[in-house]
Amino acid sequence: MELTNSNIVEDLKRWEKAFFTEFSQKNRLENTIAQYHRVIERFIEYSRSIQDEVTLKTINSLVIVNFFTFLENIPTLRRNNKKNGKILTNVTKRNYINILRAFFTYIEDNNDEMHSFSKIFHKLKFNSFEKQEEKISYLNEQEIQRLLTYLDNIYLKNGKTIRIRNVLLIKLMLFAGLRVTEALNVRLIDFSINEASKIYQIRLPMAKGGKEQIAYISARHIQLELEALKTIYDPYEFIMVSENKNHLARENAYLIVNAIYKKAGINKKGCHILRHTLAMRLTEEGVSLATVKKILRHSNISTTTIYAKATAKGVGEALEKI
Known part of the structure; x- marks a missing residue:
């Protein structure tokens, strides 16, 4: 099967369909199938925010780390996981990683190019789970x-x-x-x-x-x-x-x-670091998340919260600051 023939979102969807066709035939429990489906669907949702800068061939461990930052900004997760202020426990993260590892191992075993993903998960360590704001590539003022x-x-x-x-x-x-x-x-x-x-x-x-x-x-x-x-x-x-x-x-x-x-x-x-640069400049200026979301045209505010939290200003006023 071709590793890639479109953007990362469409490629992941194609591989997801093939993965579950085989996965569901291996006498898996319905709850297990549902859990795998939920995690992979969330990863595909996250991939929409990076599709202009990452392909299936260029996914690395940082992409996985930033996926967890994305997860922790999903409003439903925040509402349902308020204990000690932690959204995802290490147990949950390990479970997600195991599911993603199984998914990417399937892709590795079945792609025509014999492209390997094993090094992504080999290098992944839990002390690498830092704030994504520090990992976003963008231009500084100089x-x-x-x-x-x-x-x-x-x-x-x-x-x-x-x-x-x-x-x-x-x-x-x-x-x-x-x-x-x-x-x-x-x-x-x-x-x-x-x-x-x-x-x-x-x-x-x-x-x-x-x-x-x-x-x-x-x-x-x-x-x-x-x-x-x-x-x-x-x-x-x-x-x-x-x-x-x-x-x-x-x-x-x-x-x-x-x-x-x-x-x-x-x-x-x-090219995408220019869009990241706008987002970072706006949030550093204290522009509200709602305004940043409108300027960047994010469909989900959880994507916007990756950049920062801020206070309210209008679109015109915000753009005049940069």
């Missing part, structure tokens, strides 16, 4: 300033359309929190400005989950890029295209962004 200085003062000097496009791509992820797949599908027609607040609303017809969503960004961050691109692109065309008008692939976007990081003196990689 790195952000180095990136913006490089983009504005060096990268854009020759004014090439492709470079303007690349700057917009980065700023949409850094200041609006777009996922890379969402940023790659924007068109000029999708941007509308609220003149009073100077906030752009970005219509995302191809957002995560296939549902149309609205993202927000302060006009001052992208006004120059949009004005320049309006003289070049048809409003209904995708902005993120090559010189030959081919739609920019996600893999190429990673290469572009990573190359810009390197030129800016930033020793980090990946």
Whole structure:
């Protein structure tokens, strides 16, 4: 069976179906099957929050550690497990790990590439279960300033359309929190400005989950890029295209962004860290979880709580702070 043929969520679902087809035929008790199903379903739910940065091939022990942070922020678990302030005991964690180990061992034994997952669980130790806030990869303030200085003062000097496009791509992820797949599908027609607040609303017809969503960004961050691109692109065309008008692939976007990081003196990689950067900046500014959830368009606030706890502010006011 192919190890991967889609994103991590769809791949895990495919393997889950195959796993339970065999697992349920081995005279397992109904309660055992239900428990395995619950744990694997929760892991798949968690994987939705990392699908832009992790694939089935690149899962590591940190992904498993962060899964437990995700679990401990699920509201139903918090309500039902208040004893001594602990959400998951070590016994429960071991049980979850054993179930995940069995699931990934099945994938290891049945994938065509003979890809191994054993080292993930071999390296896993319970003293590694730290707060995920400390493990999230994001740009600090110095790195952000180095990136913006490089983009504005060096990268854009020759004014090439492709470079303007690349700057917009980065700023949409850094200041609006777009996922890379969402940023790659924007068109000029999708941007509308609220003149009073100077906030752009970005219509995302191809957002995560296939549902149309609205993202927000302060006009001052992208006004120059949009004005320049309006003289070049048809409003209904995708902005993120090559010189030959081919739609920019996600893999190429990673290469572009990573190359810009390197030129800016930033020793980090990946597109999704820009979205993480927005989330961390907002929470560090004391923005309420409800507002951060709205800006990041999380479907479940338990995903938002991974970043931090904060106090209430409006979307426009919050975006003006960064």
